[in-house]
Amino acid sequence: MTGLCIYVDTYRYHIDKPMQDIEYKKSIIRDSKNIKYNLEALRPLMGPEELTKFIKDNDNNPQIYTPSKENINSGKYRANLHMHTTMSDGEQTVEYRMNEAQNYAQNHIKDGYLVIAITDHNTVLGAKEVIKVLEQNPKKYKNIKVIAGIEINSIYYTSHVSPRPIDIHILLWAINPYDKFLETEFYKKDYNDKWNIKIPIKDFNEVISNMAPYGIVGIAHPTRYNEDLGNKKYPYITELFTQYKSLIGKVKFTEAYYQSYKQTQTGPLLGNEYDKYINYINSEAKRLGIIRTGSTDAHGKTIFGYK
Ligand SMILES: [Zn+2]
């Protein structure tokens, strides 16, 4: 066993504390096996410590996650913690997303950064590309912080509130995309297999528990795929959040400030009922001590919206 192996073990078993950012970045450089990669170029990469502080500080701050005209013009828009690229089903490349973020931040944010997360579906390729783009442009991304992440499909089985299993997407942030386990689990053998959907869809409990040592694990867009549950969608959220909480000992978050519900809801969730449900999710997250974050879940041309 080398010293490095011991350190990896420490990270995996002490999941109540985030890994130190410097160790996180060193592990990426080491595991990439690219001798040209260096720490200085990874300055804009947000590690688990800095990210944990950022989301905790902004738990009660939906404004920074809301890309309204006013928030964009005033530079109050500060974070988009979930987006897709051509590495899965997004329309733009990782570099394009980072450039758009950098341009916005440079022109609108006077003090501080725009924080973005690249979270492609079921693949580490988007996260690897983040590292590559930063390493190739060590001085370019002065006004942004970037999170290397992944969004993982899972299924939640509940006998209490639903006769059918419910789709849940899980976000994993601040990953080392060169980690052997993640690389093997979320490889992509066929670039055209956009969602890498041939991998077996995994159980919610299993994904949350198994992924906890590899990053910061949270629940994406909690209203989606359960619009048809009627009034049972309320106890469903409470059950889901409680279960999630019981599975994970460290930082917990959910996208209470998800910006793209209106473009992504497919069921009968409209008008007042929609607002009531969103408010319920928000208050349950708060009650259970789950940090509220937000994103546009960008898939289309721009980071400022879903399409
Ligand atoms: Zn999703």
Ligand SMILES: [Zn+2]
């Ligand atoms: Zn997504």
